Amino acid sequence: MTCGIGPQAGARAVAGAARLPMRRALATGLCGLLSPALGVGDVLVYRDVRTQGDGPLALDPALSDALAARLPGAQSGIAALEVDRIVTRAHTKHVLRERYGADAIDMETWAIASALREAGVSVAALRVASDASDDDLPDLDSAVSSDGRISGFAVALACARKPRAGGVKLVWHGMHALRALERAVFAVVRAA
Numbered sequence: 001m002t003c004g005i006g007p008q009a010g011a012r013a014v015a016g017a018a019r020l021p022m023r024r025a026l027a028t029g030l031c032g033l034l035s036p037a038l039g040v041g042d043v044l045v046y047r048d049v050r051t052q053g054d055g056p057l058a059l060d061p062a063l064s065d066a067l068a069a070r071l072p073g074a075q076s077g078i079a080a081l082e083v084d085r086i087v088t089r090a091h092t093k094h095v096l097r098e099r100y101g102a103d104a105i106d107m108e109t110w111a112i113a114s115a116l117r118e119a120g121v122s123v124a125a126l127r128v129a130s131d132a133s134d135d136d137l138p139d140l141d142s143a144v145s146s147d148g149r150i151s152g153f154a155v156a157l158a159c160a161r162k163p164r165a166g167g168v169k170l171v172w173h174g175m176h177a178l179r180a181l182e183r184a185v186f187a188v189v190r191a192a
Helices: 007-013 061-069 090-100 109-118 152-161 167-191
Strands: 024-033 043-051 075-082 104-106 122-131
Touching (some): 024 061, 024 109, 043 061, 043 104, 061 075, 075 109, 104 122, 109 122
Parallel strands (some): 043 075, 075 104
Antiparallel strands (some): 024 104
């Protein structure tokens, strides 16, 4: 299933999970980095995810370990933070790292994992970094609709308005991260 961008999109995507005949799930997608030790294109296997208001939600350790074993070079044991909007400033990323001790940020994993766990489903998370901890990004909030869809035109417009605020880098890094995500997902599927 696909969800779109944001916690609400993640929650909507798995709202009917209790009715699905599944025991395990893998949440995939892109993420931003808070840790300067990680780089764009790194494949990350989350250990846990938290929100700014909730403590860490541990993901299934056996499933996460099996996932990491199928992905040579993946960074495992990642502590993640779910945020409700795109973090566009490097300074804000540094503050979030200090406050929560997280390595990466995304906008859906906690919502997906918490709903699936309530339905009795084991969850692992595989994300690929699309922006580094010191990257500033253009303001992309207007590019994401209320249902979690992203407008390519709005992203291009935001990048054109602020090319020095990471517009060109955002596109380049995004393409690199999407290719890395595709390779990682195919590696997991082939090994299954």
